[in-house]
Amino acid sequence: MKNIYMIGIGLIGGSFAIDIKKNNPDVVIHGISRKDETLNKALELNLIDKKATLDDIENADLVIVSIPVDATVKLLPTILDKISDDGLVIDAGSTKEEICKVVEHHPKRRNFLACHPIAGTENSGPTAAISGLYVGKTNIICEVEKTTFKLQEKALKLFMDIGMRIRYMDPVSHDKHIAYVSHLSHISSFMLGKTVINKAKNERDIFDMAGSGFASTVRLAKSSPAMWTPIFKQNKENVIETLEEYINNLQQFKELMQKDDFSEIFNEMENTNYIKQILNGIK
Structure with missing residues (x-):
């Protein structure tokens, strides 16, 4: 070439x-x-x-x-x-x-x-x-x-x-799977950033108190809206499906907190720790 x-x-x-x-x-x-x-x-x-x-x-x-x-x-x-x-x-x-x-x-x-x-x-x-x-x-x-x-x-x-x-x-499978492993991550990051900005009006407080965990989680919120809005639009149905599942998991976590069921919260997090093995395997 x-x-x-x-x-x-x-x-x-x-x-x-x-x-x-x-x-x-x-x-x-x-x-x-x-x-x-x-x-x-x-x-x-x-x-x-x-x-x-x-x-x-x-x-x-x-x-x-x-x-x-x-x-x-x-x-x-x-x-x-x-x-x-x-x-x-x-x-x-x-x-x-x-x-x-x-x-x-x-x-x-x-x-x-x-x-x-x-x-x-x-x-x-x-x-x-x-x-x-x-x-x-x-x-x-x-x-x-x-x-x-x-x-x-x-x-x-x-x-x-x-x-x-x-x-x-195939294109259909691609769009379905990528909604979970990429598109949802970006939405989560944007909305976490929005939540913190709305709650902590003092920018100095955000800067002083934000640790590396927050910085890495919200990193994707710095991505270009001009690029990501069309992606969400084209993959709308798959993105909505992933959001529904994600919101359901958040709601369940909230309910466990309200019930003081921290043993189940521990179990939820421990079971999810399996993600480490998956991610270590693709590095």
């Missing part, structure tokens, strides 16, 4: 650019963004080599789309219209069902690979891009059988070269 076009050059796209360039110094990375200041910053940080527009995509060997999922749904058919027969388009969206549906019958569906790299931080924009973000991380690929085999091979090599693990899943 000689010419790679990045549509969206923030944390996800920019981090891809850094490590792709590290492994392939001869690759020319072109940046596409609605905001010229984003492209200027990406050039300044050496994330991209050149600015580009959507009309230039016909020259692309690979297009990586890492913009909010609602924008991806709108733009993806146009991108596929412009890609050459030998070019590949991949996305990095946190939802997959709507994205896959919008190009289901596109004449160049075979030139698209639906991906979700499970990696990131709470930061955004070109300055958030970091080297090694994807090392040891899982990249979920959906509907791989709908992508031309030779293009699959190129993408898989690129992912493995930057240290990613690959897992395959």
Whole structure:
């Protein structure tokens, strides 16, 4: 792959650019963004080599789309219209069902690979891009059988070269499972942050009393609302289902507190400690 076009050059796209360039110094990375200041910053940080527009995509060997999922749904058919027969388009969206549906019958569906790299931080924009973000991380690929085999091979090599693990899943299952392990975590963090802000009006009190546990739990509340609102919208049904279960568990915990049933609270927490074994196993 000689010419790679990045549509969206923030944390996800920019981090891809850094490590792709590290492994392939001869690759020319072109940046596409609605905001010229984003492209200027990406050039300044050496994330991209050149600015580009959507009309230039016909020259692309690979297009990586890492913009909010609602924008991806709108733009993806146009991108596929412009890609050459030998070019590949991949996305990095946190939802997959709507994205896959919008190009289901596109004449160049075979030139698209639906991906979700499970990696990131709470930061955004070109300055958030970091080297090694994807090392040891899982990249979920959906509907791989709908992508031309030779293009699959190129993408898989690129992912493995930057240290990613690959897992395959259908879009419906992906969106259901990711609602539990990612989307609910972000909602919990946002709402914990809101609760503390509403209760502790004195910002100095929050700063002085907040320990590392609070900081790590509320870290995701610093994430971009412009990115996460469309994710919640696209995965609305699954997110509501997870919220109902989560709220039910919170309600049960509250009732145990009201009954002074701390032995059962101990049991609940002890049983949940099993999560340590699961998480240790995926590190």
